[in-house]
Amino acid sequence: MRNHRSISRIRLKKCYFKWQQKGMSMGKFWAAFGIGVAAGAILALIYAPQTGERTRRQIRRKYEDASDYVRKSAGDVGDRAAKYYKKGREAVGDVVDSAQNLATAAKRVVPFG
Numbered sequence: 035m036r037n038h039r040s041i042s043r044i045r046l047k048k049c050y051f052k053w054q055q056k057g058m059s060m061g062k063f064w065a066a067f068g069i070g071v072a073a074g075a076i077l078a079l080i081y082a083p084q085t086g087e088r089t090r091r092q093i094r095r096k097y098e099d100a101s102d103y104v105r106k107s108a109g110d111v112g113d114r115a116a117k118y119y120k121k122g123r124e125a126v127g128d129v130v131d132s133a134q135n136l137a138t139a140a141k142r143v144v145p146f147g
Contacts (some may be wrong), residue, residue, distance in 0.1 A: 072100070 075096070079089055 076093065079092055079096075082089060
């Protein structure tokens, strides 16, 4: 017997595979999923049976939390991009050095001119 979580995961996977067949990338899928979750949460807060002031406070707090998360994630992505850029530059430099060494060795073996 499957529990609720495994059924939810199966439904989510089916939904993702349908999107993938339509040409959607994993990033786009999760972005759309996140937006949907956020929209649902906002609507739930708006229609919750509580005072408007309390609801607005909750929305403001959640917005600030989401903003902090996005800033942190963007910083992490920037750090990773810088790291991979540096590694890429080093790899290209190594290839250039190797090619120059090979050319120098070839000139010694076979004189041009």
